Amino acid sequence: MSRWGMVIDLDKCVGCQACVVACKEENNVPHGSPEEQKSRREIYWHKMIAVTNGKYPNVRTEIIPMPCMQCDHPPCVTVCPAKATFKREDGIIVQYFRRCIGCKYCMVACPYGARSFNFKAQEAKAYHHQDEPPDRKSWAPWPFPVRTQGVVEKCTFCFHRIDRGLKEGRKIGTEVVPACVEACPSQARVFGDLDDPQSPVVQLLASRSSFRLREELATKPKVFYLSR
Amino acid sequence: MGLSRRKFLKLTAVAGFSAGAIGIHRRSHSLPSGQPITERALRGRWIPTSCLNCPARCGITVKVAGGRAVQIKGNRSSLISEGQICPRGHIGLQVLYDPERIISPLKRSQPKKGKGIAPQWKPISWDQAIEEVVGKLRTLRDTFRPHHLLLLSGLNSRSHEDLLSRFAEAFGTPNLVTGEGLDREAEKTGNWMADGHFDACAYDLDQTNYLLSFGADLLESTPPVARWLRKWGRLRREKTVRTRIVSIQPRYSVTASKSDEWIPIKPGTDAALAMAIAHVVIKEELFDHGFIKEWTMGFDRYRQVALQHYAPEAVSRITGIAAETIYRIAREFAQIRPAIAIAGKGATAWPGGCYTSYAIHCLNALVGSIDVPGGIFYQESPGYRPIPNVACDEIAKRGLEQPSIDLHGTEGFPAARVVTNQVPRSILEGKPYPIEMAIGFNSNFNMTAPGTGQWEEALKKIPFYVHVAPFISEMADFADLVLPSTTFFEEWGYDHSSPGAGFAEVRIKQPVVKPIGDSKSVGDILFHLAKRVPGGVTRAFENIGGSGEGFVRYRTSSLLPWEEFLKKGVWRGPAYQYRKYSRIFNTPSKKFEFVSGNLQALHKRKARGLGEGVAYVPHYSDAKWLGKEEQYPLILFPYQPLLTFENGSQNYPWAQEIFLPMQGVGWASPAEINSETARILNLKDRDEVWIESPFGKIRTRVKVSEGVHPGTVCIPFGQGHTSYGKWQKGIGCNPNEVIGVDFDLLSGQSTFFNTRVRVYKA
Ligand code: SF4
Ligand code: SF4
Ligand code: SF4
Numbered sequence: 004m005s006r007w008g009m010v011i012d013l014d015k016c017v018g019c020q021a022c023v024v025a026c027k028e029e030n031n032v033p034h035g036s037p038e039e040q041k042s043r044r045e046i047y048w049h050k051m052i053a054v055t056n057g058k059y060p061n062v063r064t065e066i067i068p069m070p071c072m073q074c075d076h077p078p079c080v081t082v083c084p085a086k087a088t089f090k091r092e093d094g095i096i097v098q099y100f101r102r103c104i105g106c107k108y109c110m111v112a113c114p115y116g117a118r119s120f121n122f123k124a125q126e127a128k129a130y131h132h133q134d135e136p137p138d139r140k141s142w143a144p145w146p147f148p149v150r151t152q153g154v155v156e157k158c159t160f161c162f163h164r165i166d167r168g169l170k171e172g173r174k175i176g177t178e179v180v181p182a183c184v185e186a187c188p189s190q191a192r193v194f195g196d197l198d199d200p201q202s203p204v205v206q207l208l209a210s211r212s213s214f215r216l217r218e219e220l221a222t223k224p225k226v227f228y229l230s231r
Numbered sequence: 232m233g234l235s236r237r238k239f240l241k242l243t244a245v246a247g248f249s250a251g252a253i254g255i256h257r258r259s260h261s262l263p264s265g266q267p268i269t270e271r272a273l274r275g276r277w278i279p280t281s282c283l284n285c286p287a288r289c290g291i292t293v294k295v296a297g298g299r300a301v302q303i304k305g306n307r308s309s310l311i312s313e314g315q316i317c318p319r320g321h322i323g324l325q326v327l328y329d330p331e332r333i334i335s336p337l338k339r340s341q342p343k344k345g346k347g348i349a350p351q352w353k354p355i356s357w358d359q360a361i362e363e364v365v366g367k368l369r370t371l372r373d374t375f376r377p378h379h380l381l382l383l384s385g386l387n388s389r390s391h392e393d394l395l396s397r398f399a400e401a402f403g404t405p406n407l408v409t410g411e412g413l414d415r416e417a418e419k420t421g422n423w424m425a426d427g428h429f430d431a432c433a434y435d436l437d438q439t440n441y442l443l444s445f446g447a448d449l450l451e452s453t454p455p456v457a458r459w460l461r462k463w464g465r466l467r468r469e470k471t472v473r474t475r476i477v478s479i480q481p482r483y484s485v486t487a488s489k490s491d492e493w494i495p496i497k498p499g500t501d502a503a504l505a506m507a508i509a510h511v512v513i514k515e516e517l518f519d520h521g522f523i524k525e526w527t528m529g530f531d532r533y534r535q536v537a538l539q540h541y542a543p544e545a546v547s548r549i550t551g552i553a554a555e556t557i558y559r560i561a562r563e564f565a566q567i568r569p570a571i572a573i574a575g576k577g578a579t580a581w582p583g584g585c586y587t588s589y590a591i592h593c594l595n596a597l598v599g600s601i602d603v604p605g606g607i608f609y610q611e612s613p614g615y616r617p618i619p620n621v622a623c624d625e626i627a628k629r630g631l632e633q634p635s636i637d638l639h640g641t642e643g644f645p646a647a648r649v650v651t652n653q654v655p656r657s658i659l660e661g662k663p664y665p666i667e668m669a670i671g672f673n674s675n676f677n678m679t680a681p682g683t684g685q686w687e688e689a690l691k692k693i694p695f696y697v698h699v700a701p702f703i704s705e706m707a708d709f710a711d712l713v714l715p716s717t718t719f720f721e722e723w724g725y726d727h728s729s730p731g732a733g734f735a736e737v738r739i740k741q742p743v744v745k746p747i748g749d750s751k752s753v754g755d756i757l758f759h760l761a762k763r764v765p766g767g768v769t770r771a772f773e774n775i776g777g778s779g780e781g782f783v784r785y786r787t788s789s790l791l792p793w794e795e796f797l798k799k800g801v802w803r804g805p806a807y808q809y810r811k812y813s814r815i816f817n818t819p820s821k822k823f824e825f826v827s828g829n830l831q832a833l834h835k836r837k838a839r840g841l842g843e844g845v846a847y848v849p850h851y852s853d854a855k856w857l858g859k860e861e862q863y864p865l866i867l868f869p870y871q872p873l874l875t876f877e878n879g880s881q882n883y884p885w886a887q888e889i890f891l892p893m894q895g896v897g898w899a900s901p902a903e904i905n906s907e908t909a910r911i912l913n914l915k916d917r918d919e920v921w922i923e924s925p926f927g928k929i930r931t932r933v934k935v936s937e938g939v940h941p942g943t944v945c946i947p948f949g950q951g952h953t954s955y956g957k958w959q960k961g962i963g964c965n966p967n968e969v970i971g972v973d974f975d976l977l978s979g980q981s982t983f984f985n986t987r988v989r990v991y992k993a
């Protein structure tokens with residue numbers, strides 16, 4: 004069984020946020036508003052943070068793109084009372100909306116702020132749907148032509164792409180990658196099987212020094228960063 | 232709903248659900264079946280076309296499912312950016328499906344015009360709209376006043392630009408004004424002084440080992456943006472030597488944060504720094520002797536100027552950069568080759584900015600980075616099938632003899648090709664003649680040009696103004712008639728980038744979905760109008776394809792077969808040829824000139840305009856400020872973030888919510904102030920302040936920052952819209968409202984950075 008992971012090269016990353024937008028585009032994640040930003044109710048499956056240190060003129064800001072870290076030891080799964088969030092065999096942590104009771108325990112447990120609560124119903128006249136009118140019969144993990152209000156959502160590593168790619172016999176990591184990886188103009192992102200010594204992710208990790216966010220928490224993220 | 236659902240689930244047996252979990256787990260490995268919607272979305276067709284959210288005009292492919300555009304990717308066949316696009320490319324979906332697009336022609340019923348006065352639009356039919364426009368156009372020509380027509384062009388496809396200039400010429404008006412005078416005219420003029428190419432530079436980024444950027448936000452606003460974003464990855468980790476990138480600018484931009492070194496410079500002193508670098512390179516004999524000897528002219532004079540006036544110690548006092556730093560970067564620049572020096576807008580959109588561009592371009596010649604691998608490219612143009620020359624009728628000929636109201640090429644702006652911001656002045660003064668009618672194509676100059684107030688006054692004064700765009704804008708608010716045009720998803724066109732890749736490349740623009748409402752493409756509108764303005768105009772539009780689509784077929788038939796173009800979306804010219812020294816320099820000496828022969832020749836032709844004591848060599852002169860330092864102690868230094876759209880709107884929530892990544896905020900345009908300056912002014916984060924210049928004041932919030940020069944206030948462009956749009960109206964402020972109107976006189980470039988302001992609590 005594969006164990007999917009992602010490597011983000013901060014030396015190549017240009018901070019453009021194409022990854023943020025491409026994720027919303029692919030997964031029909033609702034956009035926010037000024038009010039929602041103020042009350043921190045925006046939904047991002049993939050977000051951007053900027054960490055600034057130092058004093059003028061010796062200042063340094065690191066812009067860090069952040070999908071869900073897809074932890075191998077995911078605290079979000081441990082705390083979920085409804086077993087709505089769980090780990091697939093291939094290591095991807097998914098959220099099953101029909102079973103989520105909206106208790107937000109997972110949001111509290113996640114050390115990376117990777118999860119968002121969907122407060123709102125889809126707008127009647129949305130900018131962009133994956134497809135036409137919502138079909139309520141087709142509630143399932145993906146895609147999300149209709150939004151599920153009142154549940155927690157997060158990045159899925161675009162597992163729908165992976166599943167479909169496998170079914171069609173295509174190579175995951177080269178022919179098929181998550182939307183954020185595909186959209187990254189500087190090609191700072193690489194996706195693949197962490198258990199396959201031949202995979203580009205493993206080889207890239209072997210060639211450069213890397214780190215994971217908040218490693219001390221022993222969550223064992225499967226998203227790695229290459230430093231500058 | 233969330234709550235009731237939660238209660239409901241609590242009441243139901245949890246056990247039942249965990250049994251389900253196993254089933255779901257297994258099922259999720261394959262595509263859930265029985266989902267017609269899902270299947271259809273997956274099956275969608277990908278159609279190649281071209282983005283027009285900025286002048287890069289990247290090749291894209293759009294996925295269409297069930298008649299709707301649902302996803303956008305770069306077109307992998309387009310090699311300018313190696314098939315990659317910037318985030319705005321994806322946000323094209325929100326441009327297309329902007330719920331507030333105009334769906335029919337609109338006529339104003341409120342006779343009064345002015346900022347904040349609602350025009351009270353009434354929908355009318357296309358027939359009626361065209362009838363009214365044609366009526367006025369005919370009158371102008373029948374009375375031999377075709378030059379009283381002003382055509383304004385914002386961001387349009389190349390094919391539409393070509394049709395527009397044809398229309399202007401055949402009609403007989405010298406007044407087709409683009410927004411280029413707001414953009415890079417000083418840079419182009421500086422290049423022209425040196426090598427005779429009146430164009431922006433293109434750079435061979437695949438092989439360069441050192442980038443020295445003066446005032447250029449390479450990853451935010453330097454065209455073609457997507458090329459920079461892609462090549463950055465290559466510069467860093469896809470070549471044997473990791474390219475060193477040094478970013479010189481007063482603000483710690485995304486580009487600066489991603490560079491190896493950020494050097495904050497005192498605004499407006501880049502020319503001095505460039506000359507100091509030349510000083511070191513020349514003094515230490517680090518220049519490319521071969522190239523200088525064979526292919527340049529005037530080196531001795533240049534050398535003398537650099538050595539005499541620009542020692543790093545002296546320049547350190549001008550720029551605020553330590554002399555040791557200047558020595559170091561000069562040596563790095565000359566020794567890590569191939570190296571490129573880049574002149575950005577932050578360095579050149581100043582009075583005298585063309586000399587700054589000239590000084591920076593000369594650095595490239597010093598280290599021999601001209602037309603070599605890893606150096607400067609001379610962008611090649613695609614060989615479109617030529618259009619027969621316009622056979623002007625008598626009316627047109629007489630109109631075209633008149634000077635243009637932007638005064639380009641006159642004594643005021645001798646080297647200029649377009650002086651966008653002179654237009655409102657000329658209209659208000661009624662000189663050299665009155666403007667009776669104007670048509671704006673996707674323009675929004677009372678938003679994007681410094682001195683928005685003068686544009687508003689001028690627009691008010693134009694008796695009949697027609698605005699053509701997919702949505703209402705600040706400029707449309709002054710229109711008598713608005714014609715809804717299509718977005719780049721719904722129309723035919725061909726496009727090529729601003730200079731970038733060296734080799735020529737053309738992308739098709741084809742309709743991927745049906746036009747929204749009753750919108751028509753700019754091309755089709757021009758054909759409609761031309762047919763109904765008899766004489767030379769009608770004739771000029773005959774036999775060139777007959778419609779927006781036909782015209783694209785006509786023009787690209789010299790490139791590749793139509794079916795192939797539709798399918799692939801891209802035509803690419805031959806690979807770039809380096810070292811064309813014997814034929815590349817368009818200067819009197821046919822060499823790269825450190826003493827500008829082109830400028831000397833111009834001086835001879837237009838002796839009076841240039842005045843006495845014009846310098847023909849690159850040099851620095853003290854910036855001319857708008858506002859006294861005692862009264863206005865800070866310099867307003869605006870900037871353009873990557874997520875600023877260049878189509879005249881910002882009504883796109885995907886862009887708005889992540890507008891400023893460095894500050895982690897969206898939906899806003901805060902004023903960044905250095906922490907030390909803020910302490911002195913007693914300002915804290917998020918304080919409401921007025922930014923006041925001699926020309927007005929705007930209100931915003933403070934962002935205390937470690938990343939801006941202490942003498943500056945930095946505010947982004949893109950916000951401050953007042954006309955329409957749930958997602959943009961009333962958000963942030965527009966620095967152009969307080970920036971003064973000023974020019975680099977040689978090039979006609981609008982200056983953006985020499986306005987002084989004071990900041991105080993609101
Ligand atoms: S990052 Fe957060 S949401 Fe993602 S797996 Fe880890 S704990 Fe769960
Ligand atoms: S798309 Fe790539 S380069 Fe752009 S911010 Fe995301 S990771 Fe960085
Ligand atoms: S760089 Fe410009 S043309 Fe290219 S995708 Fe971005 S907005 Fe579109």
